[in-house]
Amino acid sequence: MADVALGAPVAEAEAPEAAPHPPLQIPQFNIVPRVGLAISVVVTALVIVAIAVNKLWPLTFFHVGGGAAWTIIDLFLGLVLGPIMGMMSPQARVEFTTRLMPKMVVIMPTVVTMTLAAGWQLSTKMGTNLTSYPQHGWVVASFIVVGVMSVLALGLLEPANIAVLFELKKPRPRPEIIERLMKRFIYCAGILGLMQIATLVIMTKLAAS
Amino acid sequence: MTERSFPPVTQLAMASLTLIVAGGIYLSSHLPRPVPLGPAVALLAASAVLLAINLALLARVEGFAWDRFFQVGKWSLLAYIAIAGMIEYVFLRDHLSGGPLVVLTLSLVVFAVHVPTLVGFTVARYFDPAPVGRG
Numbered sequence: 001m002a003d004v005a006l007g008a009p010v011a012e013a014e015a016p017e018a019a020p021h022p023p024l025q026i027p028q029f030n031i032v033p034r035v036g037l038a039i040s041v042v043v044t045a046l047v048i049v050a051i052a053v054n055k056l057w058p059l060t061f062f063h064v065g066g067g068a069a070w071t072i073i074d075l076f077l078g079l080v081l082g083p084i085m086g087m088m089s090p091q092a093r094v095e096f097t098t099r100l101m102p103k104m105v106v107i108m109p110t111v112v113t114m115t116l117a118a119g120w121q122l123s124t125k126m127g128t129n130l131t132s133y134p135q136h137g138w139v140v141a142s143f144i145v146v147g148v149m150s151v152l153a154l155g156l157l158e159p160a161n162i163a164v165l166f167e168l169k170k171p172r173p174r175p176e177i178i179e180r181l182m183k184r185f186i187y188c189a190g191i192l193g194l195m196q197i198a199t200l201v202i203m204t205k206l207a208a209s
Numbered sequence: 210m211t212e213r214s215f216p217p218v219t220q221l222a223m224a225s226l227t228l229i230v231a232g233g234i235y236l237s238s239h240l241p242r243p244v245p246l247g248p249a250v251a252l253l254a255a256s257a258v259l260l261a262i263n264l265a266l267l268a269r270v271e272g273f274a275w276d277r278f279f280q281v282g283k284w285s286l287l288a289y290i291a292i293a294g295m296i297e298y299v300f301l302r303d304h305l306s307g308g309p310l311v312v313l314t315l316s317l318v319v320f321a322v323h324v325p326t327l328v329g330f331t332v333a334r335y336f337d338p339a340p341v342g343r344g
Contacts (some may be wrong), residue, residue: 032284048295051302113292117299124303130240140238147230154324155223159331162281166332177335 036106066115078193216266225259274336282329
């Protein structure tokens with residue numbers, strides 16, 4: 001039996017005929033998907049190589065590619081998927097969560113590290129992080145926006161992501177904890193999505209100047 | 210169900226990370242001019258003090274699921290050491306040296322310890338001290 005029933009013992013013991021919903025089935029899942037981890041290691045190694053060779057194209061590729069992925073994921077998760085998840089049935093939400101969240105555990109740290117490390121090296125190579133750069137104020141603004149996003153992601157989003165998966169692994173997960181952690185995750189993703197719009201404004205301004 | 214009360218580990222960690230990030234922005238926004246290190250050192254010291262307070266408060270919690278905390282924390286620590294190592298490599302690759310390198314390296318140490326602490330705490334706070342679960 002791969003699945004775990006959520007809340008079934010209490011509901012059936014106290015009032016089986018009054019239970020409004022069937023017990024939730026929690027699919028089997030890995031908290032950290034091994035394939036995703038292997039891909040993450042390969043991507044990280046490629047970013048290190050790109051930084052070591054210090055060529056414009058690989059650095060631009062990893063910075064722009066990673067930044068685009070980071071922006072799109074935050075916007076889509078926070079502003080599109082989040083509200084949809086809120087309207088799903090509890091069973092559908094559990095199934096969606098157990099498939100989405102393990103991937104997010106690997107994807108987000110990889111994408112963020114890739115974007116920031118390649119971006120810093122790119123700006124060093126191009127001289128855009130120097131005070132002599134005409135748009136230096138915009139660059140510092142991007143540091144601040146990314147800094148705030150990093151604190152939110154590291155301090156609230158990532159711990160909630162991992163905690164909800166551990167809760168779902170329990171023999172009897174507590175729905176109120178899952179709901180609280182998922183709310184924290186989705187609200188955080190929504191705020192990060194809105195902040196990504198500020199990143200888009202700054203980066204397009206820098207690219208156009 | 211009554212909710213157990215815990216020290217404000219998340220809030221203190223967020224404040225500590227904010228100070229680290231502020232120090233990093235301060236230093237990087239002055240490149241390539243010589244940077245007065247005083248503000249960056251003050252921010253780093255304040256962040257390190259918050260980390261120490263957090264660890265001390267956490268150590269005093271009774272009936273905490275330490276096994277789960279260390280299980281999650283050690284893997285998280287490994288991941289964040291790798292991330293911090295990569296950022297450190299970029300600093301060295303760009304020939305950063307002297308005071309700024311020391312401050313940024315120590316900032317990475319605080320970052321690499323505090324984030325896993327926070328992840329481990331967030332998971333372990335919802336567990337009983339005895340090992341439970343399938344994970």
